[in-house]
Amino acid sequence: MAELVACFCCSHAPTLAKIYAERPQSAKRVLDIYEEVGARVRNYGADLLVVVYNDHLDNFFLNAFPTFAMGIDDSFKVADEGRGGYWKGEARGDFIIGTRILGSLVEQGFDLTACYGEMVLDHGALVPLLMSGLIDLPVIPLSVNCVVPPIPQASRCWDLGAAIRHSVEALDTNRRCAVLATGGLSHQLSGPKFGVIAEEFDRGILELIVSQEREKLAEMTSWELLRGGEGGLEVLNWIVAAGAAGETADGEVLLYDTTSALMTGMGVVELKIPPR
Amino acid sequence: MANSPKVEVDSELAVDRFPALIMTNVRNSYWLSRSLFSLNDQNNRMEYLADRDRYIASQQGLSQHDRDLLTNLDLRGMYEVGISIYLIRSLCLVHGIGFVETGVATGGTWPPQSFEGRR
Numbered sequence: 568m569a570e571l572v573a574c575f576c577c578s579h580a581p582t583l584a585k586i587y588a589e590r591p592q593s594a595k596r597v598l599d600i601y602e603e604v605g606a607r608v609r610n611y612g613a614d615l616l617v618v619v620y621n622d623h624l625d626n627f628f629l630n631a632f633p634t635f636a637m638g639i640d641d642s643f644k645v646a647d648e649g650r651g652g653y654w655k656g657e658a659r660g661d662f663i664i665g666t667r668i669l670g671s672l673v674e675q676g677f678d679l680t681a682c683y684g685e686m687v688l689d690h691g692a693l694v695p696l697l698m699s700g701l702i703d704l705p706v707i708p709l710s711v712n713c714v715v716p717p718i719p720q721a722s723r724c725w726d727l728g729a730a731i732r733h734s735v736e737a738l739d740t741n742r743r744c745a746v747l748a749t750g751g752l753s754h755q756l757s758g759p760k761f762g763v764i765a766e767e768f769d770r771g772i773l774e775l776i777v778s779q780e781r782e783k784l785a786e787m788t789s790w791e792l793l794r795g796g797e798g799g800l801e802v803l804n805w806i807v808a809a810g811a812a813g814e815t816a817d818g819e820v821l822l823y824d825t826t827s828a829l830m831t832g833m834g835v836v837e838l839k840i841p842p843r
Numbered sequence: 844m845a846n847s848p849k850v851e852v853d854s855e856l857a858v859d860r861f862p863a864l865i866m867t868n869v870r871n872s873y874w875l876s877r878s879l880f881s882l883n884d885q886n887n888r889m890e891y892l893a894d895r896d897r898y899i900a901s902q903q904g905l906s907q908h909d910r911d912l913l914t915n916l917d918l919r920g921m922y923e924v925g926i927s928i929y930l931i932r933s934l935c936l937v938h939g940i941g942f943v944e945t946g947v948a949t950g951g952t953w954p955p956q957s958f959e960g961r962r
Contacts, residue, residue: 757951
């Protein structure tokens with residue numbers, strides 16, 4: 568049977584793409600920690616990634632913006648994002664496994680939108696994959712709407728995470744799957760609060776998600792998440808991962824960085840799945 | 844339906860209760876958002892850069908105010924009608940405008956002040 572072997576959460580600020588490309592010494596710690604995530608995922612023997620992220624109006628538009636959507640394909644092109652994309656390659660997918668996970672999620676009551684072709688990945692999924700060196704692993708992208716209201720409830724995201732774990736563990740293969748949730752922590756990229764980081768908000772999320780009371784995250788309201796700016800809503804992606812890891816997993820904060828040049832409270836967390 | 848939980852109609856997740864200046868205001872900004880979204884296509888971008896006035900004139904659904912915002916590259920105005928920063932950001936990338944400059948143009952300051960102190 569397949570197994571969920573790891574859960575990680577990390578930020579996906581587009582400014583990371585510049586850091587990834589230029590590798591300044593000032594960002595060495597951030598770069599090192601993302602590489603550490605990649606090393607740990609490989610150490611767990613993961614051969615499949617469920618990447619939980621949010622589309623930034625690059626793949627979906629206002630005319631049809633799904634609350635939850637899953638990309639089912641053998642490869643994924645990179646979103647343009649107004650500049651021809653942050654990367655010139657294509658990410659790998661796994662059509663068969665993706666189809667089976669999606670089918671299982673629907674059977675569990677999660678009516679995700681199926682994206683069977685032409686789904687493009689924006690920086691939300693791409694940048695962490697590049698920075699962690701995991702871009703060669705097949706991915707099942709899961710987009711959570713954190714951008715266009717109404718957004719899903721945190722409790723629904725937690726339950727979706729638990730359902731993903733069940734879907735993976737029900738697969739009749741020996742695949743080893745990791746969940747990589749991206750987004751957050753606090754950031755606000757427009758208006759009077761542009762660039763500000765809500766450190767108290769961030770530290771509260773980090774403290775809770777690594778504790779064994781992480782299910783309290785599922786009680787957070789949209790308004791509470793907005794205390795971290797509009798980017799605070801992306802913590803919903805982390806809550807999906809937390810739901811997959813469950814209450815009893817140990818957690819570890821690998822990074823919290825408020826380097827203002829990134830305009831984001833940068834967090835990286837591992838939720839350790841006990842071996843079966 | 845029998846097993847469906849009762850849903851509060853005035854849910855805090857209702858579209859109209861989100862502050863327009865925090866998130867995408869879908870009611871006021873659909874067609875302008877559509878025009879900005881179109882620039883995520885290389886061919887459209889080339890057409891736009893070759894003749895902005897013509898490209899803007901060709902766009903459907905825009906109000907005169909929308910057209911003025913586009914023509915004048917009025918990022919603050921776009922922010923105020925509720926355009927997502929991600930679409931504004933794409934437009935700025937087309938024009939080679941940097942991230943900080945984009946944020947400041949929507950009403951921000953750089954360096955930013957502390958979040959908690961401004962609430």
